[in-house]
Amino acid sequence: MATALTSRDEPKTAEYAGDEVSALVLDPGFSSVRAGFAGEDTPKSIVPSFYASTSSGRYFGDHVIDVPREDVEIKNPINRDGIVEDWDAAEALWKHSFAHKLTGVRPNKALTEWLNDPKSVPDLQKAMADAEDTERCLEEHPLFMTEPAWNTAKNREKCAEIALESWAAPAFYLGRTGVMGAFAAGRPTALVLDFGATQVSVTPVHDGMILKKGVMRSNIGGNYMSSQVRNLLAANEPDRITITPHYLVQSKQPVDAGQPANFVPRKFPEAFTAPQPSFRRYQEEKVILEFKETVLQAWTNPNTPFRGQGEVMAREQQYAHPFEFPDGYNQPFSTEGFRLVESMFDGQCYYPPPPGSEEGALYPAPEPQGTIPGLVKASLSQVDVDIRPFLLGNVVITGSGSLIRGLPERIQLELSKMYPSTRVRIQASGMAVERKFGSWIGGSIVASLGTFHQMWISKKEYEEHGASIVEKRCK
């Protein structure tokens, strides 16, 4: 595998067609932005899509956004539907994702020092201006970007505009995440189930083409699951469990399972204006991710459905996973982990929000057509009867949200039950990186092929034909 060249030691060629120039691959999602050079195995730069916003500007990147600055707010340029809402912020965030680690920025010592230590305050205005001076930052790299199948024409053109005009990339291409997932699994025909943060989507791909009418999605993705975890913790008996994020914990003493936490809260100076609620929520979300990684498991007993008897069986010790919160409170979770996952299949397993909470409005119980079985059914009903067996024989599971113990088996059981006369086959890569970065990896491989140059939209073509060429070329 070729190592990445920086913009400085890369050969200066006006041609982007050869193998010499590495294209940049950018896979922006709601939870993170994945960026790296084409031809590499995994993205070198992974940056949270959440950023910190204060009166002095925006700050990007893990650690940097974890610092509890005064009055700081945590935002995301992508909305809960998975669509970019704040283009200024998106452009700045995406640029950060590659300019920082990959193509290089002008080093800005003052800013770096300040980011690591908020007490050393430099001339911020000047420092920020220097940092922003990364215009035309892609002059030497064609850009391959991924997008969901439901991206609007306007948004696609906006991406082209940013790439080819603001960043001055010599060439551009947009690839659909669903197709990348199918191809990376070796399947020109597949039913792709993508478990993202904002949603779970079902994309039928036939002979390398998305069957648009069959694309279905529902907001039962990772964000929904986090909201369910919040509801579960709030309803805990005898006492509700409060998530105290790490930044609020000075020190803690070990306590027995189920006993109240014994910890010293972190003190902030009198005059300190606390971060805004979105900061705390983001920090809680990090704890919830750990909780999901530890506790979630899918019920895969073929003879006993979960709701009813299964729920009782699931209380057994063998299924228990202890989880410790940052303040030291800990308790084992067993049946809860199953029920949370089950709520993506069966709205009856939904954990209702506590009275007065907003979770219910943001993430209500899924309607039958918004559950995993409902999505698959709706999707297949929109495609030719003849190709349904081929789709069911090639169900590809991707997205970080799919990294739940037993989930592929659970989906296999469900679909086999729904379509008893058809052979259902599930493919979920055993390599976590392939499920986490499937779209990025797919883009990296195609964009690194010498022959891919025919596919690129060159800057010249874009200038001649305008933004509408995106819709024509990246169909």
Next chain:
Amino acid sequence: MPVRANNFAQPVSGLSVNPECVSTFNELKLGRGGPKYIIYKISDDQKEIVVDEIGKEPDYDAFREKLISKKEKSGKDRPSYAIYDVEFELEGGEGKRSKIAFITYINQDNTGVKSRMVYASSRETLKNSLNGIAMNWQANDPGELEWADLLKEASKGKGTI
């Protein structure tokens, strides 16, 4: 399936098809002493699709064995495209028929993601350049290359749910 206007065409890799791929296929179509099957691969420089080997005997087991034992330099399984002339008897002694099958074999387990991606994204390029394919078969592990399944598909057409 006809291409629907509102469907998305997808990123193909831009690979080209070596003319020999088509001429060998045309020989197979003519029958009589021509090849009974053709195995195609992607060239080492990853620029074009080329003929890997041809077989003159209509021996499915030997053909299948070849497909599943193709290796990359790395030792991992190598995917293939193939043409096989599936011959079968009609029920009730109504005579012989044959269907030219286009097979895509990409083992999901012992392959690298790169070869899966390149083979999957280049398939349409080859398929579209071969005129007269009667059936399309996608196999992602050796178990999906059973003769009985191909025969069923060839003789009865596609199943329904």
